[in-house]
Amino acid sequence: MATANIKQVARHAGVSLGTVSNVLNRPDTVAPATRQRVLDAITELGYVRNDSARQLRAGHSRTVAIVVLDVANPFFTDLVRGAEQVVEDAGAMLVVCNSGEDSARERRHLDLLQEQRVRGVLITPVGHGSQPHLDMLIDRGIPVVLVDRGTGQASRCSVAVDDVRGGRLAVDHLLERGHRRIAYVGGPFSIAQVADRHAGAAAALEDHGDAELRVATTTSLTVAAGRHAAEDLLALPALQRPTAVFCANDLIALGVLQEMTARGLRVPADVAIVGYDDIEFAGAAAVPLSSVRQPREQLGRTAAQLLLEEASSGETHRHRHVVFQPELVVRRSSDQPRR
Amino acid sequence: MATANIKQVARHAGVSLGTVSNVLNRPDTVAPATRQRVLDAITELGYVRNDSARQLRAGHSRTVAIVVLDVANPFFTDLVRGAEQVVEDAGAMLVVCNSGEDSARERRHLDLLQEQRVRGVLITPVGHGSQPHLDMLIDRGIPVVLVDRGTGQASRCSVAVDDVRGGRLAVDHLLERGHRRIAYVGGPFSIAQVADRHAGAAAALEDHGDAELRVATTTSLTVAAGRHAAEDLLALPALQRPTAVFCANDLIALGVLQEMTARGLRVPADVAIVGYDDIEFAGAAAVPLSSVRQPREQLGRTAAQLLLEEASSGETHRHRHVVFQPELVVRRSSDQPRR
DNA sequence: CCGGTTCGATGAAACGTTTTAGGCGCTATA
DNA sequence: TATAGCGCCTAAAACGTTTCATCGAACCGG
Numbered sequence A, B: 001m002a003t004a005n006i007k008q009v010a011r012h013a014g015v016s017l018g019t020v021s022n023v024l025n026r027p028d029t030v031a032p033a034t035r036q037r038v039l040d041a042i043t044e045l046g047y048v049r050n051d052s053a054r055q056l057r058a059g060h061s062r063t064v065a066i067v068v069l070d071v072a073n074p075f076f077t078d079l080v081r082g083a084e085q086v087v088e089d090a091g092a093m094l095v096v097c098n099s100g101e102d103s104a105r106e107r108r109h110l111d112l113l114q115e116q117r118v119r120g121v122l123i124t125p126v127g128h129g130s131q132p133h134l135d136m137l138i139d140r141g142i143p144v145v146l147v148d149r150g151t152g153q154a155s156r157c158s159v160a161v162d163d164v165r166g167g168r169l170a171v172d173h174l175l176e177r178g179h180r181r182i183a184y185v186g187g188p189f190s191i192a193q194v195a196d197r198h199a200g201a202a203a204a205l206e207d208h209g210d211a212e213l214r215v216a217t218t219t220s221l222t223v224a225a226g227r228h229a230a231e232d233l234l235a236l237p238a239l240q241r242p243t244a245v246f247c248a249n250d251l252i253a254l255g256v257l258q259e260m261t262a263r264g265l266r267v268p269a270d271v272a273i274v275g276y277d278d279i280e281f282a283g284a285a286a287v288p289l290s291s292v293r294q295p296r297e298q299l300g301r302t303a304a305q306l307l308l309e310e311a312s313s314g315e316t317h318r319h320r321h322v323v324f325q326p327e328l329v330v331r332r333s334s335d336q337p338r339r
Numbered sequence C: 001c002c003g004g005t006t007c008g009a010t011g012a013a014a015c016g017t018t019t020t021a022g023g024c025g026c027t028a029t030a
Numbered sequence D: 001t002a003t004a005g006c007g008c009c010t011a012a013a014a015c016g017t018t019t020c021a022t023c024g025a026a027c028c029g030g
Helices: A006-013 A017-025 A032-045 A051-058 A074-089 A103-115 A132-139 A163-176 A192-205 A223-234 A250-262 A280-284 A296-316 B006-013 B017-025 B032-045 B051-058 B074-089 B103-115 B132-139 B163-176 B192-205 B223-234 B250-262 B280-284 B296-316
Strands: A063-068 A093-098 A120-123 A144-147 A157-161 A181-186 A212-217 A244-247 A272-277 A290-293 A321-324 A327-329 B063-068 B093-098 B120-123 B144-147 B157-161 B181-186 B212-217 B244-247 B272-277 B290-293 B321-324 B327-329
Touching (some): A017 A032, A063 A296, A074 A296, A074 B093, A093 A103, A093 B074, A132 A144, A157 A163, A163 A272, A181 A250, A192 A212, A250 B280, A280 B250, A280 B280, A296 A321, B017 B032, B063 B074, B063 B296, B103 B120, B132 B144, B144 B296, B157 B163, B157 B296, B163 B192, B163 B244, B163 B272, B163 B290, B163 B327, B192 B212, B212 B223, B250 B272, B250 B280
Parallel strands (some): A063 A120, A181 A212, A181 A244, B157 B321, B244 B272
Antiparallel strands (some): A290 A327, B290 B327
16 A cells, blocks of 8 residues: 555665665666665565655656647647657656636646646647746746747747638638638637638638628537538528638538538538548548648647757757648538539 | 745745645635735745645645547547546546557556556556556555446446447347348457457347358557458458448448448448447538447546545445446438348 | 775755644633 | 633654765775
């Protein structure tokens, strides 16, 4: 029950406490015979290092945290997998926290992480990414890397994908296919990606005076939200109804697709759909979904690398901002010229 | 940089160190005026509790870990969400670890968690769930709850869904629809669920001497694995080719669906498909997918409850095994009588 | 044989909490 | 008036590491 401690190991091996510690941390500084004796004592007593004590002494832990908006969103799970690789290769541990797009929960998590003196935090913050509590972490010397948010802030590193460009790619494609009444479905706009993708979409339209962009705001980025938005669009008079829908993410796009099909519209003949994120299921959807792909795992890997770099380089660190370019994947859901 | 500690707060507020601790932990035992003075000092110095020290003193942490086979699998993310609710309501923190179905990584995680003296571990272990390193945790006094594995072991609590029954439900349904050549796609069989669902499927066939069950083993439970398996099935001579496929999970089922459709087969007319898990995307697939639904979040919640219960009740705890019943959701992919 | 060097091991200090025993001053009770 | 009780606070010990200064022994060259 009460696990053995280093002192008991020392006594059992007939050495001093410091020697055991040396066996654990610098094995080559202790004579082979003694080392073996200590090792034997360790296995015999089933000794396990107490990380709290170790951390207390060291002043910081060997864990890195990633705070995501939604653990169940494939975008974030891929991010996590990427970060995981890098962090674990560095001998650290990655803990995943879920803010659920709830600012209070995010806050709670950050407070807890601070108390744990984590080595650093990877975060996609709720909102625009310049919250005071992020600055607080930094003030306390905890490196923060912003993921997919607030690129260009001076006080922290960031990695992001160019969402404005992604929005533009999607809508350029729809315009090129002959669509002129286009809807953008997404929300809430307090999420920067939602706003940026919209900005890109709007920018694409500037060259086309005859085209219009209708916005259907949702309260979250889920399949259910997509279904509701589709209902609203279907309630419009036929002449105002958009012929193409660009969605802020694939979950919403799948919801829209589902509802449209259920109401008897053909995709892409009656309405074209383009999503965002290119999650694994996009290609397996009722109608394979066109989508804007982001290098998700790479995003996670890069973020983790920047973080570890900052954590180990200390004062000399210069913050960097890495921006990846998205890529449009055209599938059946939008691949038909508008008659 | 170097964060303030409790002693500095004490000096700043003109009280003893113990009093600060009391303000933090039993606020009502200290006089309002003093308390306020301490509180002011805390905010002024930006003091943050050091959890390592706290843990060291307490002997254990306030975190609970959940070790899953795949962070990106919706089954597990829902599990995590369920557990999260319960754990956070109890004022603890849930850390998510990903074994990636790799026994060595699982092992590494458990070692680390042990060093951290976590309060308890929720785990879906790689393999059959009676590994020696799980016993080691228990020997050290760390409660372990098995999730979806090894029901009935005497030394730990467990929660599970009756997978044998789930397999039976699925295949009973297919038989009832008139199918006689049925395939089971899934693997590796070292995963208990894969084996149990197969057992259920096989049991369902026992009453039908004229029906046969062909097994296509996969190396993992992914969409890609499903596609490969479908290729193999399609390579069979037409008369041996199954008219219905029951898949060990929805990811595989989506892969099969994708490949079958791509090769020109109609679902469900030429081949019926039933998946397992009823993930959110099942209903949004190319052909809405029949699937066996599990109460995923509830599974997570219950597991967490059992764990916390054990962690706080100590010696008096009696291990429990909770088994939930799955439910078949029939959608278009299998909803047509065999001609 | 002696001074210097190296190897291996030791003991003590320090990290920041929580907890416990106790002390002090006051009031209520006998 | 003594005393018990109470409210509020303090001082010190303990949790289990890591690290650093030190020390003895052995060895080597001169």
